[in-house]
Amino acid sequence: MASSIDTISKLNEQIPRHTGMSVPAMAMEHVAGYKEVKLIGDIYYAVHKQQTIIIEYQSFKARQSKALVVYPYLLKEYRNRWFLIGEKASNHVPQVNIFALDRIQSVTVDKEHPFKKCVDFDPEHFFDDTIGVTKGIHDKARRVVIKIDRQQAPYVESKPFHKSQKVEQRFRDGSIQLSLKVVINNELERLILSNGGHAEISAPPEFRSRIAGYRICFLLFIVLYRKMRHHWCNFALMKKCRNKIAVRKMTAQQQSNFAVSPSGKPPRIGIADICSRLTHEDSVVA
Structure with missing residues (x-):
């Protein structure tokens, strides 16, 4: 695969030179x-x-x-x-x-230390059962079963997660169940999580629990962030309006920037906005 990519890359460089083409026919990520x-x-x-x-x-x-x-x-x-x-x-x-x-x-x-081979490492096949690069010498591949919903199924079938991927079952709603024979590592976790709710782990049970735990933590973070944003708005308003004189001096625009909207929902304030306000001298808590 690597040699094929190198060949394509070289062709992409050489073809314009010999054909006089000014626009390249291929674009390689760089x-x-x-x-x-x-x-x-x-x-x-x-x-x-x-x-x-x-x-x-x-x-x-x-x-x-x-x-x-x-x-x-x-x-x-x-x-x-x-x-x-x-x-x-x-x-x-x-x-x-x-x-x-x-x-x-x-x-x-280093000319002082002679080269030493690792008898348990085969550079040609060591990563055959691995997504990414995280693997120990004694790590073994596991059967991982994943259910993909109908929305993401066509993409996963056209671009498999791993060469060991097999579609084991197709459901009437268009979703599929597939299996992988891979080492369970950080890269596999990130791959599953990057698909959001479109991918659900069915087996092994400990991996399913781990992914579910990550998703629960993420949801809790979202809830806490929204609450923090709500309380920050109220805190910023109190900080800005320390007395009645300050309240009178505040313009309607300034009040709308910090107050909670009439619907009861907090205004749209991103993490970058909060960080910028925290670094402002007027937002520093004494």
Whole structure:
């Protein structure tokens, strides 16, 4: 698949040159200025030559970068983001480590530590049962059953979630039940949640409960946010109208910006509006 995409990309570059076409016939997705592009060549060469490397890496949670000695095994792309699959030399037990290339600041070849292979990692088939890149050496694929409603079913059938996808049942209302044989990981969770109420997990039960829990938390967040917005409007009004003189000075427009509407519903105030008002000196609580 990757070689096919590379071939198409090269054809897209070469055809206009030889045919005189000024308008390209294909458009490939590309993120300009993505710094990982500068590192792919060095890392690819290290993977190909089986060279140990030292990467300066800073995870999203870390405050500063850290030098890591890594045995590079594979470069993998997922949703237009590249990852280095390898193993840290400091691991006490064999395991696969995943590094996002956009979090790597530099790469150098380490000539002191000889390259070490991981016998449990097969770069050709390791991710066959995985959506994304999150997988441990001992993670096993599970049978995941999903019900897709009639609105989303045509899209899921034309663009499957995974190559193991099978339609097990079709219902009269147009919805379908399909199954996947995949590792249950963060990427699978995000894929299901991104389909909103169009996708419902039927099995396994623990995964169904987890997805249901995420959706309940999201609904609670929406309810709490609306309540906070309502109370914030009242608080802002009281803050602005500290005394009767201030009330008299307020224009009708100012009052309408903070007051609750006659229907009892809070006005439309987004998170950005709340943040901007909280940072304003007049909204700071003493």
